[in-house]
Amino acid sequence: MAMFERARRLILLTGGHPFQRAAFLAMLPGAGWEVVALRHPAAETALPALSIDEGDVLLCYDMPGYRFTPGAMETRPPSAAFQRAIRARAETGCGMVIMHHALAGWPDWPEWAEIVGGRFLYRASTLRGRRCGDSGYLPAATYQAHVAGDHPVTAGLPMSFELTDELYLAEVFEDQVEPLLVTDFDLASPGFCSAAAAVGVASSETWDRPQGSRLLAWTQVYRHARVVTLQPGDGPSAYANPCLRRLLAQALDWAGRS
Numbered sequence: 001m002a003m004f005e006r007a008r009r010l011i012l013l014t015g016g017h018p019f020q021r022a023a024f025l026a027m028l029p030g031a032g033w034e035v036v037a038l039r040h041p042a043a044e045t046a047l048p049a050l051s052i053d054e055g056d057v058l059l060c061y062d063m064p065g066y067r068f069t070p071g072a073m074e075t076r077p078p079s080a081a082f083q084r085a086i087r088a089r090a091e092t093g094c095g096m097v098i099m100h101h102a103l104a105g106w107p108d109w110p111e112w113a114e115i116v117g118g119r120f121l122y123r124a125s126t127l128r129g130r131r132c133g134d135s136g137y138l139p140a141a142t143y144q145a146h147v148a149g150d151h152p153v154t155a156g157l158p159m160s161f162e163l164t165d166e167l168y169l170a171e172v173f174e175d176q177v178e179p180l181l182v183t184d185f186d187l188a189s190p191g192f193c194s195a196a197a198a199v200g201v202a203s204s205e206t207w208d209r210p211q212g213s214r215l216l217a218w219t220q221v222y223r224h225a226r227v228v229t230l231q232p233g234d235g236p237s238a239y240a241n242p243c244l245r246r247l248l249a250q251a252l253d254w255a256g257r258s
Contacts, residue, residue, distance in 0.1 A: 007034045008256055011047070011055040015040030016063035017101040020236055024061065027239040029249040040064045044078060048085040057095050057256035060102040061233070065109070066122070071200040073122060077108040086115070090225035095255030097248070100233035103170060104135075115222045117229050118172035118213070123196045127171055133209050134202060136169035136192030141185065143167065145216055145232070145243070148179035152254045153219065153228055153247065161243040166234035167192075172213035180217040180228070181247075187212035217247065226255040 010033050014021075028035060036055060038046045040062055067074040077083075090096075096115065104120035106112040113119040119127060121135045142164045147154045167185060169192045189209035196202035219228045228251040232238050239245075 007032055008056040009034045009036060009054065010057055010059055010252060010256075011050070012037045012059045013040070013043050013047070013062040013102075014038075015043060016066060016105070019061070019101075019234075020239075023236045023239050027245050027248065028059075029252060033252070044082050048079075048081040050085075052088055052092060055089070055094060057097065057252050058089065059252065060096060060098045060105065061100065063101045063105050065106040068199055073199055073201050075107045078106055083109065083111070087223065090115075090223035093224045093257050095226040095257070096222070096228070097251045097255055098227065098229040099248070100166075100231065103168065103229065103231065113171075114173075115227060117177040117218055117220050117227070118170060120168055120170040121195065122199055123201055128173075132171055133207070134194055134196035135171070136189055136194060136207075136209055136212070137198070138167045138169075138192045139234075140164060140237075141167040143183050143185040145181045145183055148182050148215075151178070151180055151219070153217070153250045154180055155250060157243055157246060161241075163232055163238060163241055163244065165232045165238040165241075168231055169209055169212035170231075172215050172218070174213060174215065177215070177218035177220045177229075179215050180219060182214045183216050184214070187214060217251075228255050 012035055065075055098116050103116055103118060104122060121132060124133050144160050145163055146160045147157055169187050188211050194202060194204045194207040197204035197207060216231045232244055
């Protein structure tokens, strides 16, 4: 990894989805990094309040834009100030790492899906002009991740390694992203749970989805910023995986301002 005269600053966004915080923080790279932790709902105003030069990379492990109540779900876009802050940082080359449930964030902000390179849908929605069913998830799946090609984010990883983690059956914009990891796991709806049914806004009995994307991790450029999206990362079994730890550390290093 690159050597820097000062510690680089990682802005961590969380909130909107439960997770085991101590175990997650333990997987973050320590040497050479300082962490500024912002949690929603306060993060929506805290990020725009920071100086544009504050932070070298954003790590998004949040799922904002929802309000869940029994049998119902309300959604909203981020504030105009938050949207401007994301765009302005990207213009300066402050990259982003989008991890796991952050793929579902800001469902009413179409630009977020373009930044991420896809979206996890909690209900049937129109995405890029195409009607899509709600996404699926499979808790505690054991599967093989395969390195898709030569890239700094995957450097030094075995060509294949095992993960036990939650898998998504979600929308990925394969036409615009560069693959980093793929899986040969059967990503078909009969083996997955309906996201809409899980939050009580649809019935699982009528749920049927086409085969999902096999991409587990990918990258692209948003404005002047490098963006890495990592679908793995649900809980302690994944947090403890040395390959995922290396993948995350190298993603932050590569996406961050040089």
